[in-house]
Amino acid sequence: MKQVFDVAIIGAGHAGLNAVKEVRKLTDNWVLINGGPLGTTCARIGCMPSKVAIHLADNFQSRRRFERYGIHGADALALDQTSALEHVRDLRDTFVDLVLANTTDEMDDEHLLEGYAEFIDAGRLRVGDREIRADSVIIATGAKSMVPSPWQERFGDGILTVDTLFEQESLPKSVAVIGLGPIGVEIGQAMHRLGVDVTGIDHGKQLSRIPDPEVNRAAIDILQREFPVWLGHESRIERCDAGFRVYSGERVAEVEKLFLAVGRHPHLGPLRLERLNVPLDPHGVPMHDPETLRIGRLPVYLAGDSAGGIASLQMAAEQGRIAGYNAVHRRPRRLARKTPMAILFTDPNIALVGQRWDTLDHDRTAVALQRFGPVGRALIMGQNRGVLRVYADRRSHRILGAAMIGPRCEHLAHLLAWAIECRLTVERTLEMPFYHPVIEEALQDALLELDKELSTRRQPKRFALFGRRTATPTPAGA
Amino acid sequence: MKQVFDVAIIGAGHAGLNAVKEVRKLTDNWVLINGGPLGTTCARIGCMPSKVAIHLADNFQSRRRFERYGIHGADALALDQTSALEHVRDLRDTFVDLVLANTTDEMDDEHLLEGYAEFIDAGRLRVGDREIRADSVIIATGAKSMVPSPWQERFGDGILTVDTLFEQESLPKSVAVIGLGPIGVEIGQAMHRLGVDVTGIDHGKQLSRIPDPEVNRAAIDILQREFPVWLGHESRIERCDAGFRVYSGERVAEVEKLFLAVGRHPHLGPLRLERLNVPLDPHGVPMHDPETLRIGRLPVYLAGDSAGGIASLQMAAEQGRIAGYNAVHRRPRRLARKTPMAILFTDPNIALVGQRWDTLDHDRTAVALQRFGPVGRALIMGQNRGVLRVYADRRSHRILGAAMIGPRCEHLAHLLAWAIECRLTVERTLEMPFYHPVIEEALQDALLELDKELSTRRQPKRFALFGRRTATPTPAGA
Incomplete structure (x- = not known):
């Protein structure tokens, strides 16, 4: 050998x-x-x-x-x-x-x-x-999958993770999903729809790491129509006859199993x-x-x-x-940095593309908000809940990033990621072909809104060359 | 007034x-x-x-x-x-x-x-x-909607078009869809799935104006699994007890109604x-x-x-x-030419983007064919029938066009149309972000195939600078 x-x-x-x-x-x-x-x-x-x-x-x-x-x-x-x-x-x-x-x-x-x-x-x-x-x-x-060792020791027989879930012969009657990152949210919604009584719990206030407050709010609202989502408190667990009692602040759920999604x-x-x-x-x-x-x-x-x-x-x-x-090889290759993209395959999809809300310079960022409510194709599909936010740079007019929850957003995320990767401006992106009736038109509407905002801001900026600016732009949508 | x-x-x-x-x-x-x-x-x-x-x-x-x-x-x-x-x-x-x-x-x-x-x-x-x-x-x-006047005169009471279909109280038991352009194919499949006994007939050999022979063949094959598709013969119609007898070459269907989609x-x-x-x-x-x-x-x-x-x-x-x-205005604006895109909202979708197969210079075009069969996401959705063809210019390596039938192709069509509109090469498009597991990966695979073909062709072209070309490239995929 x-x-x-x-x-x-x-x-x-x-x-x-x-x-x-x-x-x-x-x-x-x-x-x-x-x-x-x-x-x-x-x-x-x-x-x-x-x-x-x-x-x-x-x-x-x-x-x-x-x-x-x-x-x-x-x-x-x-x-x-x-x-x-x-x-x-x-x-x-x-x-x-x-x-x-x-x-x-x-x-x-x-x-x-x-x-x-x-x-x-x-x-x-x-x-x-x-x-x-x-x-x-x-x-x-x-x-x-990480399982905190005190929980592993005391509740190990009741803990499921994504590593073990699909090995089960059947699903539990009820489950507390602890940790509402991407895995917790995806699996939590799927288990709920498959008939499990799901309670979702996370110590943070953001669902699935969504930094954009509008999209985070919409996502919580949409998911809560299906099952309880408890945010903002650490989970505490104790055993009970039914299985486990999980506390989150003042709320408590009795569940048969614990699904842990607190990180890998x-x-x-x-x-x-x-x-x-x-x-x-x-x-x-x-x-x-x-x-x-x-x-x-x-x-x-x-x-x-x-x-x-x-x-x-x-x-x-x-x-x-x-x-x-x-x-x-002697001469190393380097990882090229690409426009980041994160997609949750929930229904509706959740996606983050490019620069995140919490890293934006809000003074120089224009933000558009487009709801899926009036989008024709979304109405046709009976899936018109959701919101799309697109960020653009006020000076270069380039698209910087986006956050969204809505139908078929996995595809909008790709379009936006490619547009950002190609450093397209809002105006140039509006010249791209759009079909009808497609979900992509929600993006077209968001871009039209950005275009309007960017062009009305142009005037005062030009005047500003001749005198003192009278108003400081406030962060849009903040 | x-x-x-x-x-x-x-x-x-x-x-x-x-x-x-x-x-x-x-x-x-x-x-x-x-x-x-x-x-x-x-x-x-x-x-x-x-x-x-x-x-x-x-x-x-x-x-x-x-x-x-x-x-x-x-x-x-x-x-x-x-x-x-x-x-x-x-x-x-x-x-x-x-x-x-x-x-x-x-x-x-x-x-x-x-x-x-x-x-x-x-x-x-x-x-x-x-x-x-x-x-x-x-x-x-x-x-x-066009209805040839001899048919209008003789069979007018049995003719439906897209202008009148949705006004019906109920659907006919059986219908001959005459004309398999975009409207005929979309409505034909929908009526079939809603329980109507549909026979699709067109005098041409292309389903829904698909010029790419591989995609046309796949589309016919996929639709024929649902209902008969008769191509290549003019329709002849006569009345009968059941309603109408429609002939296409040697085949004949007896139907209650005629759905005409022979053009608008x-x-x-x-x-x-x-x-x-x-x-x-x-x-x-x-x-x-x-x-x-x-x-x-x-x-x-x-x-x-x-x-x-x-x-x-x-x-x-x-x-x-x-x-x-x-x-x-005195000074006219001009319609900007955009990358053409046509989408059929059939299941699976059919789409044409950019340059059409029949207008390509096949000597200088590389063609990739990617089936949806092995595409992970398509398998997950249980919708993995279909084929994607992407055309690229051998010299500039730019993407020229694409034709496809497959799941969620309406979204692939947008991505491709934007890439063509931005004049991206195959190599540059491969640098764009792709997520997983998404239908967009079918496009990634097609581009990888094109990239391979374009890079293996590079060698002989360089040698050709120093001597006579020994072989003429044959049209790929022809």
Whole structure:
């Protein structure tokens, strides 16, 4: 068995597999080390199964519109949770198989090593009883759902996370979703629609990290029509006959299970990173160059969820490619900064694009607010709740960012992200083609509002050249 | 009553109303003349009611996925066509009211004149027994569904068009949809899903004017899974006991009603345009400058569907604004050419963007084909039939156009249209942000394929500088 490699990649997730793709362009002398089941986070427990559950839940939910459409008999529809969860697992297994078929299934024992790796030093790893030497090492070990240890110890039997939810034979009757970040909100709504009595709880006042106050308010309002959303207080938990009693401020819910979505942390424990003698951040992540992904001057790289930061498949792929490339090249490639985009696949979708509300210079930002209420296509779909906010720079007239909750916003988010990435102004974006009747027209209306605001502001600015400004512009929409 | 106006606008549809908006910025001395019921084509019979019917039909159709998802009882769902049509009319009336409330409802008798106008000469109109003089006239009289007169005479009682369909109390048991352009295909699929026994017939071999052969083939294949689609033969009709017998080549269908969608023609008859002494095209449309919309040297302008061309609300609005502006200004504005986009709101969507297959220079075009089959999000939605084709210029690497049938393609069409409008290359478009798991990733995959093809072709081209080219590139995908 070979002991010396050009590159060792730890973790066969999406980042690790993309790193392998880059490495093998230059050398065949690499090894991929994977502990635990094969398959990416995305396919096994992340994006894919959750979106299947959401899609299924939204389909079941659509029965509520049926009577209005003249479709009778919706009352007789019943969801068999066991079959529903089986469908989720079936499709999940398909996705896992698709991933494996094109990657690890094709690797021989020389290249794929099953087991957990730990560092001996920067160039040596121990995997079981084997010792491996590698010129470069790529850490791509992913992340794990965090469960605070006091809760794990006392309530562990009642705790579900996204890592375990889809393994259940059936869903609990009632659940407290603790943590209303993206995962909590998506899964909370899906469970509610699948028939679970859901109470959503978060210590913060923002739903799912939405910094824009208008969109945050709209999102809370829309979700609260479906299930209770309790914000602003830490959760306290105690056992009771029914299962658990969860307190949030003065409110209390009795639930059968706890769904914890209080964050996912880099899964670095088994690696013994302290042996690298590099500074670690509070989550145990080694300090590294965020562009080259290299840890200090060591030939060790971090990629994907194990590098911390926002979990994203596209980011994991890109970081994997960069780390893989840099592991076998002298001249490093750097991660290009793209317009950030975050999408929640709730119904309606929630999305953030570009600059966030809390980082805007409000004195030089124009803000448009467009409700989906009067948008033709949204009315047609019977899904016209929501609001779109678009931010533009008063001087350059460039679109800076947007926040939104509304139907099909995942697609508006892409359009806006591309417009921002291309540095388009409001005026130029209005020259882009729009069809009819489409949800994109909500964006067109928001841009028309911005255009009006930006052009009326032009006049006083010109006059200002000849005299003292009489009024200071106030932050719009603040 | 006033007889002399700066501008007379004939037709209170979307084009006419937008013309008014421009005109009234400069003068209050205008009159809007409208024959027939108020309300735009879009709201009354076009985009809106058809999309409501499609949405409703798609919702009813979704029951077929329910059993797979563990949702039991779908067999008991039943559609009450009368209620369904009422829902369509209710929502349609809402849209009409919304249009009227912001426009004609606010006009007084001096500005809004009900009746059909005819030209006496370029500066004079007769409306009923009134004669009106106007310095400029804008024709915005819309279009009408065409029914060949021999059919109208012999089978008129059995003919439905989009102008009359939504007025029915119930739907026929069976219908032959004659003409499979955009309207025929959209309405045909919707009627089928609402329980009508539909046979689709067109004399051409392209479904809905799709010039790309791969996408055309996929579209025919997908639609034929739902109802028979007979292409390539003229329809012949005769009466029979059941209603009508419709022949297409050697095939024959017996149907209760005929739905005709063989085109919509400019509605210019009552205007007596021959009195303007200008050349008319075969549809009776006066020759006019397609950019300024002016008819010859006369102070008469054409806008919207009455100008011929592809019907589109956004185009009608823009033409209305241009005609309105030019009617009151010396220096004309010109219609800016935008990247063309056509979307069919079938399920799955069909869309054409940018340059069409039949206008490409295939020697210098690279073509990517991406099926929706393996696209993660499409699999999740259980809607993974379809194909996306993207065309790029081999020299500049710019995206030229695309054709597609697939889930959520209306949104891919917008992204692609914007990328083409911004003259993005394939490489630059790949730098745009993509989320996961989204339908947009189908586009990402198509672009990756194009990028590969364009970069492998780069090598021989460089060598070609130093010697004779050894091979002529063949049209890709031809």
